[in-house]
């Protein structure tokens with residue numbers, strides 16, 4: 539009988555928590571990562587996907603690449619299907635990252651038609667070469683994020699995960715939907731268990747974890763090593779910390795109330811302005827309003843104004859007006 543031990547998984551040494559921030563293009567930029575980190579000193583942060591082609595063309599991607607010392611541990615996610623490009627991208631990002639993550643789950647038509655993202659699940663041999671090329675470009679652990687498969691009829695996530703492990707991936711995040719589902723239906727956390735039972739590397743479950751309760755259910759159903767959270771942090775950058783806190787202590791901390799959310803919204807906007815400049819940031823930020831003010835009375839009226847206002851001082855004045863309305867309602 540062989541006494542050879544499997545090599546120690548290096549990702550386990552990097553992870554300080556079993557919760558991660560999932561990558562979201564146009565969302566998990568420097569500012570949002572910093573906000574999530576402010577509450578959670580331990581979760582694994584992930585950048586949004588970085589095109590290996592753009593990176594190699596030296597296009598300015600400051601908002602994505604920018605790093606603060608506090609962001610560690612952090613995975614930089616790259617996207618592409620050309621092994622030499624992915625190798626070069628890994629080389630460039632290695633001085634910043636703790637883990638290089640490869641996007642094999644993006645379902646967007648433009649990405650998939652370019653053979654990137656989830657398209658790689660249909661080309662496991664190429665995906666294997668991509669992982670190997672990335673490994674040759676970095677000494678850091680390499681991880682892969684993918685889906686259940688391309689369609690319901692071709693859910694190859696177990697075989698695909700095994701292949702990624704064979705290629706040298708040391709960590710997997712599985713979004714428990716198919717490409718065809720895009721973001722519809724619900725994530726099937728029980729499928730993550732099939733993968734977990736068939737690979738030796740850590741697996742994080744992803745999809746639809748939006749609260750402490752859903753994180754607990756996801757961990758139970760998936761038997762995963764952790765959960766990756768994307769949309770749940772929109773409007774609530776404390777969620778990851780609150781889940782970590784519950785896992786550690788069993789105590790359920792309350793989500794931020796609407797007044798705290800309004801403060802977070804203002805801070806988020808101010809930081810985006812610092813990063814991108816006022817004109818760009820004010821338009822860029824519009825996608826976040828709905829999440830910060832969801833579920834408050836008159837939210838759609840407020841949104842209507844916020845979505846078109848271009849003047850920073852007027853926006854600040856309107857934030858104050860919303861706050862005053864809410865105080866008035868509270869004391870009525």
Ligand SMILES: Cc1cc2nc3c(=O)[nH]c(=O)nc-3n(C[C@H](O)[C@H](O)[C@H](O)COP(=O)(O)O)c2cc1C
Nearest residue numbers: 560561562563586587641713745746747767768769
């Ligand atoms: C706006 C948006 C952008 C996304 N961008 C990326 C990306 O760059 N890379 C990636 O691997 N997944 C990306 N995803 C997918 C998320 O990481 C995650 O897998 C998905 O949203 C399901 O998790 P959730 O329900 O916690 O949001 C994106 C999702 C959204 C909604």
